[in-house]
Amino acid sequence: MINALLAVAFLLQAPQRTIAIDERLAADAHLSVGDRVVLSAIPESSRGDTVVISAIVKRGTDPAEVARSEFRIRLHLDHLQSIAGYGDRVDRFAVATPSDAATEKALAEINSAAFGFEAHRSKDIAVGTSKTFQVVSRFHKAIGVITIVASAIFLLCIMLLKVEERRRDVAALRLIGISQRTVMRAVVIEAALLALVGSALGVGAGWVGSQFVNWYYRGVYRTPLAFSIVTPSIITLAVALSLVLGIAAGILASLRLVRTPPLVLFGR
């Protein structure tokens, strides 16, 4: 009889609610799957729901969250509604669609028919929430422009020094009949080669730097977000820019050289 009552009580007992926590919370609070914790919407409250941790999840790659050191837990919807006293309300619905066309159709239908709702494309929301990164990106571009100006001056200086170092060689070439055009072409080709090899080394250094940045900031912010990505378009831009700057510096430096009479170059 007692056994039968216990069996009924066991069957009537509400199943233990489960939650999922993010890996940062698990690491900081030394929690693991199967642990029991008490959840409450009121800080320091002695009352709350005892729940079981059923999963530890990776953090999402949301740029808006990157600098926030918040912990995240996932509950069943009805459980959170009950704990937070939120009734039968939700903040948003996520709707999966099979294609872009279906997305547009759903968007139009919801916005025209559903009273009190507004539907947004996920990518539009992503743009809105990544404003922090847009600001950082604009800042990086501005820093990039300053760096390019500094590099251009540096390159011009080096080219000027290189051709001036060879004043006597060039004078000799001119005196044995090599044309101004050929001398200039040789200097420009040398400058272009220098810029090309330099940019190739720069791309390599940039790639290593990018790996380091991602490794470091992923550790600091404990997120899988990629902070730095080296794309083909970035490589193309960097190489093209250094080639243009190198050739321009070569032309300017060689013009100075070929316009000077050979005997003056010799120091006579």
Place this chain on the structure above:
Amino acid sequence: MPFALAWTSLRRHGTRTLLAMLGVAVAAAMLLDMVMMSTGMRESFRSLLLSRGFQLRLAPKGTLPFDTDATMSNTGGMVRVLRANPNFTAVSPVLGGTIHIPRGDRVITSSALGLDPRVQGDYEMLSGRDPLAANEMVANDELIRALGVRMGDTLRVAGGYDPQTREYSLTRRLVLTGRVRFLYGASHQRAAAMQLGTLQKMSGPDKADASSLFMIRVREGSSVDSATRWIRERIFTVNVISTESALNQVDERLRYFRQLAVILGSVSLFVGFLLVTTLVTVSVNERIGEIAVMRAIGVSRVHVVMQIVLEGVAISLVGAFAGLLLGLVTGRYLNSILSSFPGLPEAIDFFLFQPKAAWTALGLLALSGIAAGVYPAFRASSLPIATTLRQEAIA
């Protein structure tokens, strides 16, 4: 003599010297900006936090002020407890919320603060007066412009909006009594302030006695740490945030920019150093014969070293002075980009000019100029005189 010789040498290759100074100027501008950024954010935030003399802030447990929508209940009781401490000269509870103001066929939505106007530390008055009555409000220029209203106008202001029925609720008629600037407001953010009780009523029954933040001014000479402990022993549901801990939190969030400042500052310094070293080394190589002659006629090694080091320092210092001016311009531009950071108070300056920053940048560049001249100077001073003269004669 070393000054005259250094000057002559720099003038001999005018274009080269000018380009090197330009290069150093850009590097110096970047260095100044990075020094300003690494120290400016913290100082700017500190002066903002202390601008109205409030050293302590209380936020709901586990949050920072206005970081989430969480609020503290029993505001009246907390105010009574806090005001019982004779070392607290002002206790200012604040509630944050959203208001909707219908204007013709459109509705202007704005953030709103409910506060005690007699002890508030959130805005400074530009014109008009504080909202001393329950049916009064003040607003910033962005909101006044969006509403197209004047001082003294009465507005219908709603605290709630039901998206299901598209109806506004908890509506009050408020008179605009003042034009203000919110100290912690983000750029282009529309904002208004009214009495705490008014916003509590407009925010619904669950916010009837709620607040988002308390600001506390501690009596001069009293310990902020003791005040923090006193609060923690009496009120358990709040985070007690001192100016220092708030600065540490901000440091934590903006750590990326500090690190970037250190990296870019170091790279700028290195580029400037490399440029000056290259230039002075090439210049010395070109003048090996001259230097050997100088040494042969009795000019001392110290003089040769001084002349070459002076060349490096002159390029660095002239470039650095030009760079400091350039750095102020670029710093202002970069600041305008970063000040549009979402949620960051408009009054925060990432690039705050401090004389110390300028002196640091100048000092570092002068040091790098000296360092840049060391290798070529050593090379020039240790030339074998006879051999060099013979080689030059053959060449």
